[in-house]
Amino acid sequence: MLSVDGLTKRFSGLVAVDDASLAAPEGRITGLIGPNGAGKTTLFAMAAGFLTPDAGTVTFAGEDVTAEPPHLRARRGMARTFQIVQPFAGLTVRENIAVGAHLHHPSRAEAMERADAIGKRVGLAKDLDRAAAGLTVAGRKRLELARALATQPKLLLLDEVLAGLNPSEIRDILPVIRAIRDEGVTILMIEHIMQAVMNLCEHVYVLAQGKMIAEGPPIEVSRDPQVVEAYLGHGAAARMQAAGGADA
Numbered sequence: 001m002l003s004v005d006g007l008t009k010r011f012s013g014l015v016a017v018d019d020a021s022l023a024a025p026e027g028r029i030t031g032l033i034g035p036n037g038a039g040k041t042t043l044f045a046m047a048a049g050f051l052t053p054d055a056g057t058v059t060f061a062g063e064d065v066t067a068e069p070p071h072l073r074a075r076r077g078m079a080r081t082f083q084i085v086q087p088f089a090g091l092t093v094r095e096n097i098a099v100g101a102h103l104h105h106p107s108r109a110e111a112m113e114r115a116d117a118i119g120k121r122v123g124l125a126k127d128l129d130r131a132a133a134g135l136t137v138a139g140r141k142r143l144e145l146a147r148a149l150a151t152q153p154k155l156l157l158l159d160e161v162l163a164g165l166n167p168s169e170i171r172d173i174l175p176v177i178r179a180i181r182d183e184g185v186t187i188l189m190i191e192h193i194m195q196a197v198m199n200l201c202e203h204v205y206v207l208a209q210g211k212m213i214a215e216g217p218p219i220e221v222s223r224d225p226q227v228v229e230a231y232l233g234h235g236a237a238a239r240m241q242a243a244g245g246a247d248a
């Protein structure tokens with residue numbers, strides 16, 4: 001569904017992403033992990049068209065979209081969530097979701113109807129008439145998912161949707177993400193919570209200092225000495241091993 005090949009992005013002297021390639025196959029949940037500052041968000045921004053790469057290509061559904069702006073990629077069926085969730089504060093939850101639905105449903109009534117259906121899908125049925133600003137962190141994460149889903153994506157780029165949630169909130173949202181995949185949406189997710197990566201992803205890529213250093217099933221990647229090395233000092237290697245031993 002998505003492949004990025006040889007992507008490079010420099011910010012003045014710093015090479016944030018260095019000749020990185022990955023593929024997110026149709027109907028799968030693919031993970032992108034790596035220590036803080038590895039370049040994950042920069043890679044996502046290039047995939048979605050918010051940043052122009054210095055080198056490399058982005059291919060979506062068989063078409064080279066490297067030079068296309070984000071709104072045209074959205075029309076093709078690419079949606080992303082953002083690390084910092086910023087709902088339109090003056091609007092209700094339903095209206096917030098409807099903003100995404102307007103991409104394919106120009107009529108307000110249709111967009112609102114669609115927003116209702118998607119709100120229910122992500123577990124926000126009871127909150128649809130509430131002010132979005134009053135949602136809890138977990139509610140905002142669901143809203144972020146709903147707003148992206150409202151654009152009827154073929155590919156969903158999730159940037160740390162689980163960050164800031166407690167373990168029981170994470171447990172509750174994992175089936176929502178799986179259900180989205182089961183309905184045919186391809187997912188590429190940046191995630192720091194290793195338990196979730198182990199649970200959700202069939203395949204993960206590991207970025208460290210801008211370079212793709214490993215890829216494979218999460219359990220294998222977590223045992224890769226290069227990956228453990230990249231995470232040393234971040235405490236994540238131990239967490240990955242622990243998560244690998246847990247019940248999926």
Ligand SMILES: Nc1ncnc2c1ncn2[C@@H]1O[C@H](COP(=O)(O)OP(=O)(O)OP(=O)(O)O)[C@@H](O)[C@H]1O
Pocket residue numbers: 011014016034035036037038039040041042043
């Ligand atoms: N607009 C920018 N201008 C200059 N440097 C930037 C810019 N955006 C990112 N960087 C730098 O590029 C590197 C990669 O950042 P990026 O946010 O992509 O990493 P990340 O893997 O997403 O990190 P995190 O897990 O902390 O979100 C970092 O060193 C960061 O400081």
